[in-house]
Amino acid sequence: MSITVKIPTQLRDAAGGAAQVTADGATVGEALESVFAEHAELRDRLYQDGDLRRFVNVYLSGEDIRFLDGLQTAVPAGGELTILPAVAGG
Amino acid sequence: MAATQLKCRECATEYPLEARYVCSRCFGPLEVAYEHEQVSDVSSLRRRIQGGPQNIWRYHDFLPLEGPQPQTRTGLPAGCTPLVRADRLAERLGLGEVWVKNDAANPTHSFKDRVVSVAATRARELGFDTLACASTGNLANSVAAHGAALGMDSYVLIPSDLEEQKQLATAIYGTNLVKVRGNYDDVNRLCTELSGDRENWAFVNINMRPYYAEGSKTVAFEIAEQLGWELPDRCVVPIASGSLFTKIAKGFAEWIDIGLIAGEIPTMNGSQALGCSPVATAFEQEKDVCRPVKPDTIAKSLAIGNPADGPYALDLARCTGGSIDSVSDQEIRDGIRLLAETTGIFTETAGGVTTAVLAKLAERGDIGSDERVVLVITGDGLKTLDAVRDSFRAYEVDASIESFEAAFAEQGVNV
Numbered sequence: 001m002s003i004t005v006k007i008p009t010q011l012r013d014a015a016g017g018a019a020q021v022t023a024d025g026a027t028v029g030e031a032l033e034s035v036f037a038e039h040a041e042l043r044d045r046l047y048q049d050g051d052l053r054r055f056v057n058v059y060l061s062g063e064d065i066r067f068l069d070g071l072q073t074a075v076p077a078g079g080e081l082t083i084l085p086a087v088a089g090g
Numbered sequence: 091m092a093a094t095q096l097k098c099r100e101c102a103t104e105y106p107l108e109a110r111y112v113c114s115r116c117f118g119p120l121e122v123a124y125e126h127e128q129v130s131d132v133s134s135l136r137r138r139i140q141g142g143p144q145n146i147w148r149y150h151d152f153l154p155l156e157g158p159q160p161q162t163r164t165g166l167p168a169g170c171t172p173l174v175r176a177d178r179l180a181e182r183l184g185l186g187e188v189w190v191k192n193d194a195a196n197p198t199h200s201f202k203d204r205v206v207s208v209a210a211t212r213a214r215e216l217g218f219d220t221l222a223c224a225s226t227g228n229l230a231n232s233v234a235a236h237g238a239a240l241g242m243d244s245y246v247l248i249p250s251d252l253e254e255q256k257q258l259a260t261a262i263y264g265t266n267l268v269k270v271r272g273n274y275d276d277v278n279r280l281c282t283e284l285s286g287d288r289e290n291w292a293f294v295n296i297n298m299r300p301y302y303a304e305g306s307k308t309v310a311f312e313i314a315e316q317l318g319w320e321l322p323d324r325c326v327v328p329i330a331s332g333s334l335f336t337k338i339a340k341g342f343a344e345w346i347d348i349g350l351i352a353g354e355i356p357t358m359n360g361s362q363a364l365g366c367s368p369v370a371t372a373f374e375q376e377k378d379v380c381r382p383v384k385p386d387t388i389a390k391s392l393a394i395g396n397p398a399d400g401p402y403a404l405d406l407a408r409c410t411g412g413s414i415d416s417v418s419d420q421e422i423r424d425g426i427r428l429l430a431e432t433t434g435i436f437t438e439t440a441g442g443v444t445t446a447v448l449a450k451l452a453e454r455g456d457i458g459s460d461e462r463v464v465l466v467i468t469g470d471g472l473k474t475l476d477a478v479r480d481s482f483r484a485y486e487v488d489a490s491i492e493s494f495e496a497a498f499a500e501q502g503v504n505v
Contacts, residue, residue, distance in 0.1 A: 009286035010114045045115065054379050054401065055100070055117040059279065064396065066382055082283070085112040087119035087398045088296045089224050089278035090331020 003031045003075050006082040014041040023081070028058060029071035031081060046083065055086040093154035096120040096300055099402070107154065109216055109292065111299040119398065120300045122154040129349045136319060136350070144170045146204055146308040152344060153208055153308075154301050156215050165210075166232075166239040168203035169308050171195040173316040176465070179432040183452040187462045189322070191313055192435055198235045198259070199470035200228035200391075200438075201334065205305035206294055210236045212301040213292035219243065222293045224281035226274050226330065226391045227256035228469050233294055234265035245291065247277050253390060255473050273385055275396045306334045310341025313464055314351050321346075321353040323461040326448045328440045328468055329360040329369050329414060330392040332399030338466070339406050356464075358406050359456075360414035361447035363387035363439075367416035369400045378404055388419045388477050389439040391469060413456070417446040423477060425449065429467070436471030444468070 002022040007015045015021055016039065025031040036043040046056050051071070058065045059082040065073050075081070096105040100118025111120055129135050142148030143159075145167035150159045172192045180188040193201035206229065210221060222245040223233045230246045237244030246260055250269035261267045270277045285296040294302045314321060321342060327335045339358055345351045362370045365387030368380040380400035385393035397403070407414050417425065422439055425446030430436050437445070448465050451457050471478070485501075487493040498505045 006283075008282075010112055010117070013114070045117070048116075053117055055112070055119065057279075057396070062276070062279070064275070064382055067384075082279075084279060084282045085117050086396070087112055087117070088282045088285075088299065089274070090295060090333045090394055090398050 003078070004080045005031065005035055006080065008084050010085060011042060011045055011083065014045055015039045026074060027069075027071065028060060028065055028073045028075055028081060031075055032058075032071070057084050057086045058082070059084065092124045092126050092151060093122050094125050095123050097123040107156075109213075109218070109297045111297050122300050122304055124152075124154075124344070126152075126344065126348045132350060139315065143167070146170070146207060146305065149308050149311045152311065152341075154304050155208070155211055157211075164239075166197045166203060166207065166236050168196050168207045168305075169312060171312070173313060173464070174433065174435070176433045179429065179465075182428065182432055183449055185452055185457055185461070185463060186459045188448070189313075189317075189462070189464045190429070190433055190435060191309065191464055191466045193309065193466065193468050194435070194437060194441070194470035198228070198231040199473060200232065201306070201309065201466075201468045202228045202232040203236075204308050205229075205302045205333075206232040206236045208305035209292065209294035209298040209302035210240055210242070213294070213298055214240070214242075216292070218290065218292035220245065220288075220291045222281070222284075222288070222291045223247065223295055224274070224278040224293070225295075226393055227252050227260075227473065228391050229295065230256060230260040230267075231473075234260045234263035234267075237265055238263040247281055249274050249277055249390075253474055253476065255475060256390075259473070274394055275382070275385075278394075278396070303333045303337050306337035307341030307344065309334070309466060310338045311345065314342065314345060317462075319351055321351055322356050322464040324357040324359065324412070324457065324463045325466060326359045326361060326444055326451070326463065327466045328392055328444045329362050329397070329403055330394045330440075331397045332360070332369060332403035334466075334468070335360050336399050336402045336406055339410070355410055358410045358412040359447065359451060360403055360407055360412070361444045362414065362416045363389035363392055363422060363443050364416040364418045365389075366393045366395055368395060369397055369403050370414045370416040372400065372404055373407060373414040380404075387422075387439075388474070389422055389443050390474070391438060391440045392443060413451075415447045415450055417443055417450060421446040421450075423481060426471060426478060427481065430471070435467060437467045438469040438471050438474040439477050440469055441467040441471070442477070 146169035
């Protein structure tokens, strides 16, 4: 079963306008790679020097992946990843 | 207005002044940029400000609003709170000159009225009719009250375990109060997602965040004006997201740049609760980003485990020779007590954090005896009564002189 990746409004233009896309992979990093294979422009928007940009947050089923294993976090089949801007609230 | 555009703090991409908070190229935060002219006649500008209304709209020229100065006697005007010289507090801590900026004296009893006033006014300029926010409590009070005062619908999302006082003082204004099962960071994530789908809602601290944050500069403007157009040497400020902390410095910097005041940005000391101290931890570990934490502290108004402006707060503390410190829950209670006993100001837990950090800096010898220090108190003690419950003794007596005297005699107290 594939993974669902929810795309925030600010990035939808780089994902063909989609609010969510499907991905494959055993980890968060692999899942994102599979998204980049379809939507190359997203890589630059999310990554800098091979890691997530400092103002990009990624959640696995609502949990910030920095509380898990970051990009190495294992993603179960049917899992849901959410990408969101970090700069909100306060 | 002097505001010209929104600009990404990371990559400097520019955007028009609309409801937008994040750079679509790099996800960096957007900030309002201004083109202020150098002041040719300083005393004339000072007189004009002094002749303005007794609220933040006297600083209208430095806020990102288009229209004429907002009607100053409608809505919920914020600001112009007291700056009190606190000699007894200074003496207790062995310091020279301490001032308390008492922002509990705002319409809903916290500094959040400043930021919400600016965000709500800008939201109306941009055509929104609904306000919303993710809140740790003080913002909830303020958004609900501003919605009521301005006749705008509002949706206020809070963590479900928030202090009862803050829930009551939100719901009374007739808002849609939404208690989210989770902590503030969960509430914030939900609101960030919602804001993408509810395009007609002005989330004051999400899609309106660049305007909202500018409201905090008025704390600095007032401090400078109240000190007779002078700068303090040091400010001690609480840190939740880091927005207030960084915008106070921005306020001073803007006025220094245009020549309205002379000097340098004060030494900036940030204050966090030990149970939620991602910025203080990063400061101590000499990191330039914050690792998020799960908050566990009585200072719920500062309980943001994933602080948006953390990196900028770290930069600011370092470049002004300041620090970011944290204090335990017991130190927070002691801080509330210390401020109350020496100044007559009863603050909520966030103010206990700030006061306790001032005490810590004094103890550590970080503060010179000739320094003028401003302690920024952001909210009212009546909002967090549980923090001080059972922390004092009362005498219960019959309505007779005998009983009155016996009660004190029992405790060995002469009256």
